[in-house]
Amino acid sequence: MILARGLRKSFGDFEAVKGIDVDVRRGEAFGFLGPNGAGKSSTMRMIASVSPISGGTLEILGMDPAKDGPAIRARLGVCPQEDTLDNELNVRDNLYIYGRYFGIPKGEVNSRVDELLEFVSLTDKARSKVEDLSGGMKRRLTIARSLVNKPDLLLLDEPTTGLDPQARHVLWDQLFRLKQAGVTLVITTHYMDEAEQLCDRLVVMDKGLIAAEGSPRQLIEEHSTREVTELRFAITDETNPHSAVADKIEDLGRLEVLPDRILVYSSDGEEVIAKAHERGLDPIAVLVRRSTLEDVFLKLTGRTLVD
Amino acid sequence: MSLTLAAGALRQTDYWWTVFKRTWKGGVITSFVSPLFYVVAMGVLLGGFIDGDPTKLEGATSYLAFIVPGLVATHAMTIAVGETTYPVMGSIKWHRTYYSMIATPLEPRHVVAANLMFVLFRLATACGLFMLVLAPFGVFESWWGPFVAFGAQLLVGMAFAGIVFGYSTRIKSEAAFGVLFRLGVLPLTLFSGAFFPISNLGPWLEWVARLTPLWHGVNLSRMFCLDTVDSTMAVLNASVLLVTIAVGWFWSVSGLQRRLAD
Numbered sequence: 001m002i003l004a005r006g007l008r009k010s011f012g013d014f015e016a017v018k019g020i021d022v023d024v025r026r027g028e029a030f031g032f033l034g035p036n037g038a039g040k041s042s043t044m045r046m047i048a049s050v051s052p053i054s055g056g057t058l059e060i061l062g063m064d065p066a067k068d069g070p071a072i073r074a075r076l077g078v079c080p081q082e083d084t085l086d087n088e089l090n091v092r093d094n095l096y097i098y099g100r101y102f103g104i105p106k107g108e109v110n111s112r113v114d115e116l117l118e119f120v121s122l123t124d125k126a127r128s129k130v131e132d133l134s135g136g137m138k139r140r141l142t143i144a145r146s147l148v149n150k151p152d153l154l155l156l157d158e159p160t161t162g163l164d165p166q167a168r169h170v171l172w173d174q175l176f177r178l179k180q181a182g183v184t185l186v187i188t189t190h191y192m193d194e195a196e197q198l199c200d201r202l203v204v205m206d207k208g209l210i211a212a213e214g215s216p217r218q219l220i221e222e223h224s225t226r227e228v229t230e231l232r233f234a235i236t237d238e239t240n241p242h243s244a245v246a247d248k249i250e251d252l253g254r255l256e257v258l259p260d261r262i263l264v265y266s267s268d269g270e271e272v273i274a275k276a277h278e279r280g281l282d283p284i285a286v287l288v289r290r291s292t293l294e295d296v297f298l299k300l301t302g303r304t305l306v307d
Numbered sequence: 308m309s310l311t312l313a314a315g316a317l318r319q320t321d322y323w324w325t326v327f328k329r330t331w332k333g334g335v336i337t338s339f340v341s342p343l344f345y346v347v348a349m350g351v352l353l354g355g356f357i358d359g360d361p362t363k364l365e366g367a368t369s370y371l372a373f374i375v376p377g378l379v380a381t382h383a384m385t386i387a388v389g390e391t392t393y394p395v396m397g398s399i400k401w402h403r404t405y406y407s408m409i410a411t412p413l414e415p416r417h418v419v420a421a422n423l424m425f426v427l428f429r430l431a432t433a434c435g436l437f438m439l440v441l442a443p444f445g446v447f448e449s450w451w452g453p454f455v456a457f458g459a460q461l462l463v464g465m466a467f468a469g470i471v472f473g474y475s476t477r478i479k480s481e482a483a484f485g486v487l488f489r490l491g492v493l494p495l496t497l498f499s500g501a502f503f504p505i506s507n508l509g510p511w512l513e514w515v516a517r518l519t520p521l522w523h524g525v526n527l528s529r530m531f532c533l534d535t536v537d538s539t540m541a542v543l544n545a546s547v548l549l550v551t552i553a554v555g556w557f558w559s560v561s562g563l564q565r566r567l568a569d
Contacts, residue, residue: 050409051568070309070412093325100321101411103314149411198532307360 001026001153002047003186006056009042018208019056029175029185029247031202033293035301038205040188041081042158046227048078061152063118074102077151079142081158081188084115085130090125091123091141092117099148109148120174136167143174154178160194170199192294204300211300216293223299224291225253227269231276232261232285243248250278265291315385316424317415319408323425337389338433339440342382345439349502365414366535372446376456377501378458379437380524382431383464386469390490395475397566399566406567410459413561419556423468444563448534455533469519469555476562494522500529508545525549548555 002024007015016194017039024030032040046058049072051066058065060072085094095116095233116122120140125133131139131188139159146154157173160168175198189195195202196216202214212219233245246257252275253266264272269288276283310318313425367373399403408418438453438460446455474487498508499521505513516522527544530536 048410050406068354070414073410076410076413077408080403080406080410084403084404084410086404086407088329089325097322097325098411101318101408102309102320102414103412106549145407 001061002030002186003059004047004056005058006055007043007046007058008055009039009046009051012052016208017046017054020203020205020208020210022203022210024184026184027179027182028200029179029187031199032186032188032205033190033192033195033202033297034188035190037207038301039204041157044155044186044188044206048076050074074149075152077146077149077154077183079139079146079154079156079159081161083138083142085138085141085145087129087131089156090127090129091122091133094141095132095145095148098145102149110135112148112150115189116147116189119147121170122143123244124204129190134167136163136170139163139167139171140174143171147178147232151183152204153184158186158188158189158190160189167278175200183257192297196293204297206301210298219296220291220293223296225265226267227265228289228291229253229264229269229272230261230287230289231267231273231281231283233266233281233283243280248281249276252276265295309414310412310417312416312420315413316414319417319421323421323428326425327428334429334433338382338386338429339436342378342437343440345378346371346375350378353372363504365529366533367529369446371444373446373504373529374502375441375444375446377443377499377525379456380383380460380463380528381496381499381501381521383436383460383524384467384495384521385492386429386433387426387464387466387468388487389469390429391404391422391472392475392487393481395422395472396478396481396484399464399476399563405563410556412564416560417568418441419472419559419563423465423472423556423559426468427461427465430461430468431432434460435467447532452531452534452536456528457546459524459527459531459545462527462545462552463521466520466548466551469552469559471557473555473562476559476566495519495528500525520551 002022004020004022006019006021007017008015008019014232020043032043034040041290042051046065047060048052049060049069051064061075063072064071064164077175082201086097089097092113095110095113099112100106114123115127120143122137122140125137130138130141143159156175160171163171172194177184179198185198186196187198201213201215201224202219204219212223214222233242242257242259242262246255246262249255249262249264249272253264253273255266266272273286273288310492352373357370359367359369361368364370364373407416438457439448441447442453471487472560478484481518498512499505499519505516505522508516523544527541527548530541
């Protein structure tokens with residue numbers, strides 16, 4: 001569905017995407033993970049065939065976006081990061097008019113619009129103005145709009161950013177149903193739970209490059225350990241810094257010393273706790289948990305804020 | 308394979324029809340009532356103090372007859388500028404609806420074409436209605452002239468629509484519209500021969516006025532309304548407007564292409 005080799009995107013002197021290889025297969029849900037500014041959205045806009053590539057090669061649905069942009073876009077569904085709904089139109093007209101841009105006959109658009117409103121549970125709101133909808137409803141409407149041409153490939157750029165947990169779960173459910181129906185999904189997100197829930201395979205992007213690639217499980221196995229032990233100690237001061245504590249357990253696994261706690265990455269969390277006690281440490285709270293994609297993400301992209 | 312210009316523009320008919328249904332009431336006020344105020348205040352009331360001397364008024368027998376063709380041409384410019392400033396910037400920057408349009412098989416040139424067609428429709432209804440209402444006031448010297456003058460008004464409107472659309476695709480902030488209105492639209496309105504013959508400006512400024520697209524529209528509109536047609540001048544006026552429209556088209560399409568590709 002998507003084949004990219006050495007794909008680049010520059011804006012003047014700034015290189016947003018610095019040469020990435022991507023393969024997305026039919027029917028899978030593929031994720032681009034990365035912090036802000038990693039190059040996810042620039043990549044998505046190139047895949048959406050609206051932003052010309054600056055280097056490398058890109059093939060979408062077997063076609064070249066530079067030559068066959070309109071034919072590619074006819075088979076894509078795009079759910080952009082920022083809402084591009086027409087606030088002046090009502091819910092139904094937003095879908096209807098969008099369907100007409102694809103050249104779908106009026107009668108057929110009308111019946112598809114009814115189905116889609118049902119699918120995203122907005123039938124009751126068909127005549128409401130878009131500006132009166134909640135954030136979650138707007139997102140659902142945007143997703144419905146991206147499905148009006150029955151796309152083979154659906155691009156979702158941070159589909160659940162800014163939504164409350166209920167709205168996110170409803171959306172995930174709908175995306176899951178689409179995947180079951182055979183639609184290939186490409187999703188960008190910086191929510192790890194979203195990536196774990198939805199993606200069969202994903203790449204972690206950082207500073208315009210791909211830092212890792214695989215299924216969520218593979219990535220955790222390759223880049224993290226089975227378990228993570230979180231140890232909290234009484235508030236440390238200069239005489240008793242966290243680093244001094246860390247020195248005593250540094251052989252137990254990879255350590256991450258944070259201001260409020262120490263993370264120990266190992267295969268057996270209980271063993272870490274037992275050894276810590278043996279060495280005279282007395283944490284005020286301990287937690288043993290499975291490694292998550294978030295651990296992988298933070299390891300690969302760092303904890304420093306990206307603005 | 309890319310859609311033809313006409314096919315791509317036609318796919319947006321439903322959109323523009325919906326926009327029209329939503330905005331026509333407000334459009335009636337701006338496109339009809341306000342110019343009527345101008346005609347009454349300037350043409351009838353102020354014009355009452357002005358001698359209807361055809362030698363001084365480019366062949367018009369009253370100030371009202373002089374001012375009407377120029378006012379309608381100026382009005383065409385105002386409508387075109389109104390339709391291609393804030394609405395265009397809004398579709399790029401605020402509502403981002405152009406981005407959703409080009410996520411479909413449509414391309415920037417289709418978007419520009421449909422948008423300009425809508426401006427043409429607005430111009431045709433506003434200027435057409437206005438000319439119709441003015442007909443009984445005896446300001447037209449022939450029955451056929453006003454039809455050609457109407458065409459001239461559409462041309463001048465479209466000349467500005469293309470240029471200003473292209474301008475709107477290139478600016479980052481709406482503050483730049485202030486410059487356009489104050490240094491472009493206002494002086495053009497006042498000094499392009501709509502309210503007084505440009506010969507009154509003196510030889511230098513008269514030539515400056517002749518270089519503006521609005522003067523070409525005003526002059527063309529007036530020659531046909533007053534039946535004082537100089538065919539060489541008419542061809543020149545129409546050519547300038549047509550070239551401006553062509554330049555405006557390419558300027559708009561290239562501007563929108565670049566803006567939406569970022």
